[in-house]
Amino acid sequence: MDGLLSDAGEQNGHLFVLATSNAPWDLDEALRRRLEKRIYIPLPDENARHRMLEHFLKEIDLSDVDLAQLATRLERYSGADVQLVCREASMNPMRRLVEGLSPSELVELRAEGKLSMENVSVSMSDFEDAIHRVQPSVSHSDTQRYLDWQKDFGSQ
Structure with a gap:
């Protein structure tokens, strides 16, 4: 140098x-x-985690989700960890939607436009599940x- x-x-x-x-x-x-x-x-403080949640979830339809409570629960989570929790929680409704369906049924649902994040809502229980799956790094x-x-x- x-x-x-x-x-x-x-x-x-x-x-x-x-x-x-x-x-x-x-x-x-x-x-x-x-x-x-x-x-x-x-690591991000509670206020920063709350802002991250708002940012990562701005295009996700949420039902009964308390972002302030989530920000508190995600203590010790890095920014990447918070993003991973959001992604994991956001995928839960889609997983439920396609669970047990055959490939041909999936193709049919997709053709009908029913396999879209616009048709599902992410709930607090989806975040509870995601927090259990994603531990702080x-x-x-x-x-x-x-x-x-x-x-x-x-x-x-």
């Missing part, structure tokens, strides 16, 4: 490097020294490891 702009012939050039890591403790000490700011981005010990690293090497 040192001297990276010297090849460009510009003495006053600016270089901005943005790096991310899910395992910052594996970064080489020399690289870590050159990264001026080391910032820990925690970040453990308590992982979170503590990030906090310890931030304390030792992070920027204030």
